[in-house]
Amino acid sequence: MNNEIIYSVIAIGIGSIMLIMAVIAILNNKLSVAIIAAGVVSLFASVLFLLMSAPDVAMTEAAIGSGLSTLIFFYVLNKIKRQNA
């Protein structure tokens, strides 16, 4: 019973961090900050997947969601910036 309460508190905390980061990603004017915030959403989502006992999904999310896609977004951002300059 006690474990369940701790589990819910951690899950709600991670969920609210994800929500805050998602709102930052939408509303922030600086694109680099928005990309980082979107990566943080994926990172905490992977922790949440691990808590929900889906370690394989968590691995994929951590590697692709927060690693590779963030890097690809930065590559594209760099290219757009240079073409606009």
Added chain:
Amino acid sequence: MLRNFLIALVLASFGFIFYNLYNSYEPQTELTGIAAHYAENGASEVGAANLVTAVVVSYRSFDTLGEITILFLTAAIISFFLKLSKEDEERVIIHRGTSELLKTASQLLIPLMFLFGIYVFINGHLTPGGGFQGGAIIASAVVLAIMANPNMTINHNVIIWVESISGVSVVLIGVLGIVLGGGFLDSTLDGYGLGEFGTIFSAGTIPIIYSLVGLKVGAELSNILNMYQKSQKEV
């Protein structure tokens, strides 16, 4: 005004739909239908300790073949659109210096990450993870290498050969299932290939297929990153 009203209307209807969904949701206490069959007979029929892998590579392996094809197409399309002209290819851009910390850490971490990725896809039938996860971990090792040394180039021929050979081998092993087992992509090979439950050499062709998938996914994702890295040369 009208626009805001419409947006509010759409949001309210979404809220209504999701509230009804939430209200009518009752968690199931036991598995039903085909899921119960998988959970009960998965270990004895397929021989994989990891039931997720048993479903992904044996029961639903046709889906996995489709996923591999989709990833291959994505990599091909990205390489097609990011292809550079000869002049751009030869241009050398001077990057801002990488920090000493990143360079030193990458020398230690990259071999370990490669090793962990290989571990994940070889043990796909025993521990959580599998070909896609292992491939993604290998690709993250490549990311670290590119970040530590931005002028690094990946040998294109190696990637093409690894990718093609593993892709063809997966299909060939699938055809082997028709000859020896119950059908296309049957991993058990009619019960002969099962081995001892819980060891590396068990579960029929699952470890081989997942290793090939891992190599293929790792090569494809590395190729995509390499194309993006190269495309920065274009003015």
